[in-house]
Each structure stands twice: as structure tokens, then as C-alpha cells.
């Protein structure tokens with residue numbers, strides 16, 4: 001099973017991709033997390049990506065596509081993948097389709113999390129995440145059980161530097177210009193399922209699981 005999460009910054013891709021991957025034993029591939037790891041480790045990729053990420057711009061396709069292809073070629077990816085944050089534009093979507101075709105695979109399901117802009121901005125302002133296992137939290141809607149500590153691994157939580165208001169505005173603009181056209185691309189392929197992401201987290205999860213179960217019964221490709 002190959003599932004892609006699409007949605008604006010703050011729409012809940014990371015939150016939902018984490019729990020979906022856990023439920024079905026799939027591998028969660030989050031390009032933002034891979035890039036932040038590269039920055040933290042000071043790799044060549046991290047050094048090239050850092051400025052783009054701090055400005056809220058997309059990291060160049062050649063770097064991101066190579067990173068994703070490398071991750072998908074690792075043996076655990078054969079279990080099935082939940083992609084979060086990739087593809088981000090039409091060239092990345094076409095590169096993913098080509099790579100999957102070469103393996104006799106295809107994108108089975110694209111979950112689009114639809115959330116109004118005002119909600120996105122307040123979610124990003126209140127977001128905290130675990131720097132170790134990446135679990136996202138929100139100070140109001142999904143606080144950790146112990147303030148400032150990750151429920152899963154106990155690490156102190158941190159805020160992301162690109163959640164500053166001016167960078168958030170740029171990320172939303174980049175999403176509209178470059179990523180939103182993918183909705184039509186995947187709708188034409190018959191794999192897009194739209195979910196109202198402006199509901200409590202468990203309800204969004206329930207609707208996503210329903211879409212996956214429908215896929216397992218033969219839809220939406222039919």
C-alpha cells in the first residue's frame with residue numbers, strides 16, 4: 001500500500017501519517033523530518049537545504065527526489081509507505097510515479113486534508129514536537145500528558161524555527177502556488193480522497209481509516 005498525504009502546512013499530515021503508519025505497520029516517510037535531520041547532523045544535504053527551509057521555500061527538486069528515492073530503496077519500504085510532505089509539486093509527483101512504475105507499483109491513495117487558512121495559522125503557532133520521535137503536539141488541542149515532555153519517549157518538546165508568522169505566511173503561499181495543483185493531478189488519477197481536517201484528531205483519523213479500508217475492498221481505483 002502506498003499512501004500520500006496532501007495538505008497545507010499545519011493541516012495535520014504529520015499527526016495523521018504517524019498514526020496511520022502505526023496502525024497498518026507501514027513506513028512513515030516525512031521529507032520535512034528527513035531534511036531537518038540532515039540540517040541537525042550537518043550533512044552536505046542539510047547545508048544545502050537549510051536556507052530554503054528557514055525561508056519557507058521548497059528545497060530544490062533534485063536534492064529532495066534523490067533523498068526520497070534513497071529512502072524508498074531501503075528494505076523496510078517494501079512493507080508499504082505513508083508519504084508525508086512529498087510530492088510537493090508536479091515534477092516531484094511525476095518523479096514518484098516513474099519510480100513506483102519501475103517497481104511495478106503506483107500511488108494507491110492520496111488523502112487531502114482540507115483546513116481553512118485561519119485554523120492553519122493558529123495550529124502552527126501552538127505546535128510543539130518531539131525532536132527524537134517527531135510526535136507533534138499542540139498546546140491546546142493535543143497537549144502532552146506531562147507539560148513539555150513527549151508522551152512516547154519523554155524527550156523535552158521543541159518548537160520549529162519555520163513556525164514564525166512571516167515564514168508560515170510564505171509556506172502557505174508556496175503551498176498554494178506549487179502544491180495545490182497536485183489535487184487535480186491525483187483527482188484525474190482517481191486516487192484522491194478529501195477529508196475535512198478541521199475536526200477533532202480522532203474523527204479525522206476515523207475518516208482516513210475508512211478510506212484505507214475502502215481501498216482494501218477495491219476502491220478508490222475501483
Ligand code: AP5
Nearest residue numbers: 009010011012013014015031032053059085123127137138
Ligand atoms: P514539512 O515538515 O513537510 O512541513 P509542512 O508541510 O509545512 O507541514 P507541517 O509539518 O508544518 O504540518 P503538518 O501538516 O504535518 O501538520 P501537523 O500534523 O504537524 O516541511 C518543512 C520544510 O521542509 C518545507 O517548508 C520545505 O522547505 C522543506 N520540504 C519538505 N518536503 C519537501 C519537498 N517534498 N520538496 C521540497 N522541500 C520540502 O499538525 C500541526 C499542528 O496542528 C500540531 O500542533 C498538531 O498537534 C495540530 N493538529 C493536527 N491535527 C489537528 C486537528 N485535527 N485539530 C487540532 N489540531 C490539530
